[in-house]
Amino acid sequence: MLDVTDLVTAYGKIEALKGVSLQVEGGKITCLLGPNGAGKTTLMMTIAGVLQPRRGSIRLKGAELAGLSPARIVSQGVALVPENRLVFPHMSVYENLLAGAYQRHDKAGVNADIERMYARFPQLHERSEQMAGTLSGGEQQMLAVARALMSQPRLLLMDEPSLGLAPLIVAEIFNIIAELNRDGTTIFLVEQNAHMALQVAHQFFLMEQGRITFKGTPGQLAEDEVIQRAYLGTRRAAG
Amino acid sequence: MDLLDLIDTIQSIADGVLFGTTYALLGIGFTLIFGVMHKINLSFAAASIGAAYASLLILSAVKAPAVVVFLMAAAAGGVLGGLVYLVGFKFIPLANPLATLMSTVGLLLLIDEIIVHTTAGVPLNYPALFSDVIVPIGPFNLRGDLMFVFVLGCVCMTVLLLLLYRTKLGLATRAVSQQPTASQLCGIGIMRVNILTFVITGVVGGIAGAMTGAAIGMLSPLLSLPLTVKGLIVTVIGGLGSIPGAIVAGLVVGGLENFFQFLRGVSERDLYIMLLLFAFLVFRPGGIFTVAAGRD
Known part of the structure; x- marks a missing residue:
């Protein structure tokens, strides 16, 4: 569904992505693991159009995304559900959801979707008039997911949805991810929590220092090796 | 101080508060642009006066009523707002905070010079509405032209608040000001929101410029610098990014300014407003309502 080929993104002279190629299959959960600074967030921001790539292509079902504006x-x-959630702190939960549906013009459909989000995330329903900045971390994460879903995406990108959350909440978030996938959404997930990620993922990639270094299915590599490479990188693991 | 003095004092404060709506509108303009771009547009008050001047052009062509002149000022303000964005912001690297400050100072000087050279620096009469109406309330007399300025200012603020809190454009504007990256991810075009904010604040500025002209009865190129300073003072006292703060601060500054002018004369009044600003910067730098609606 998503084909990334030889993607290079740089901050000034420093290349954060040094030719990344990967594929995300439709209807599946694909996971990207890697240590800090590997370029995972850069990759997500580049696919979403917030960062412009220097080279390479990003194709969604054949249509080129590289070079388009984030809105397009x-x-x-x-x-994209961004790292650190980035909810609009001084807007109510309801308004955050409306902002997620900014490009839609079918008012009835948007309202129906907001009701569906409330049904899926009851905490958000309870707090619909509350300012998003006053929600707990887990609630903000759910809001960020719901806000992204309001645009009716074919492909949902998630950048570290478990970041800074308590283990129980993390489990809940991963339940939601599996559930969304069962309902037909293709998910491409960046995670530090390799253990949880490998439980839900259909396929995964390892990324180290701006390059993809492994591609496979969760059973293919022993979990401790994945964890070692995801947290420490190959070079230090070998030494 | 006898009763007559007291009545005069209250009268001058009331006049000041009525005129203060102009300051409130200018403060809102500064604050809104700061809200979406996190940049100060120093040319805003000059552009507002420029828009009022531009609206006089129609009078040189036909004998239009004051209402039409006001509408022209609003329209010219919108156009000028868009131009200021194009010249002073669009091609300037936003990462450097001083760059846009310099470009907008340049625009302020440019607008001032254009006004001075086209009018030879001579003040021009500005039409007022209801200038012959005086409403007596007990011992006080409310000037019709100031009342009109006040009502127009209130209507303007109401429309602006409805626009911000009841429309999709307002939602997008608030989203961009609170979390620019997330608003991009929601599919909001930041550049479009920025341009529209400049045009809308330009319209508000044009109306404020026309209100100033109507209240004083004339326009002079000497107005733009004091109005810039007053607008910035109102913005700081109200709290950068806070619209309710700008409204309240505008009325307070207007009232106090006239009060001190009545007590100490026109040459000293600004001194006390500066002291007020100083007190706020020291004791309450976040402004009246402290929590600014800016970046979290």
């Missing part, structure tokens, strides 16, 4: 990419059916 959203209209192509890609939504």
Whole structure:
């Protein structure tokens, strides 16, 4: 569904992505693991159009996304749940959801979707008039997911949804991820929590220092090796 | 101080508060642009006066009523707002905070010079509405032209608040000001929101410029610098990014300014407003309502 080929993104002279190629299959959960600074968030921001790639292509069902504005990419059916959630702190939960549906013009459909989000995330329903900045970390994460879903994405990108959350909440978030996938959403997930990620993922990639270094299915590599490489990188693991 | 003095004092404060709506509108303009771009647009008050001047052009062509002149000022303000964005912001690297400060100072000087050279620096009469109406309330007399300025200012603020809190454009504007990256991810075009904010604040500024002209009865190129300073003072006292703060601060500054002018004369009044600003910067730097609606 998503084909990334030889993608290079740089901050000034420093290349954070040094030719990344990977594929995300439709209807599946694909996971990207790697140590800090490997370029995972850069990759997500580049696919979403917030960062512009220097080279390479990003194709969604054959249509080129590289070079498009973030707004155009959203209209192509890609939504990103950003790292650290980034909810609009001084807007109510309801308004945050409305903002997620910014590009839609079917008022009835948007309202129906907001009701569906409330049904899926009851905490959000209870707090619909509360300012998003006053929610707990887990609630903000759910809001960020719901906000992204409001644009009716074909492909949902998630950048470290478990970051800074308590283990119980993390389990809940991963339940939601599996559930969304069962309902037909393709998910491409960046995670530090390799253990949880390998439980839900259909396939995964390892990324180290701006390059993809492994591609496979969760059973293919022993979990401790994945964890070692995901947290420490190959070079230090070998030494 | 006898009763007559007291009545005069209250009268001058009331006049000041009525005129203070102009300051409130200018403060809102500064605050809104700061809200979405986190940049100060120093040319805003000059552009507002420029828009009022531009609206006089129609009078040189036909004998239009004051209402039409006001509408022209609003329209010219919108156009000028868009131009200021294009010249002073669009091609300037936003990462450098001083760059846009310099470009907007440049625009302020440019607008001032254009006004001075086209009018030879001579003040021009500005039409007022209801200038012959005086409403007596007990011992006080409310000037019709100031009342009109006040009502127009209130209507403007109401429309602006409805726009911000009841429309999709307002939602997008608030989203961009609170979390620019997330608003991009929601599919909001930041550049479009920025341009529209400049045009809308420009319209508000044009109306404020026309209100100033109507209240004083004339326009002079000497107005733009004091109005810039007053607008910034109102913005700081109200709290950068806070619209309710700008409204309250505008009325307070207007009232106090006239009060001190009545007590100490026109040459000293600004001194006390500066002291007020100083007190706020020291004791309450976040402004009246402290929690600014800016970046979290």
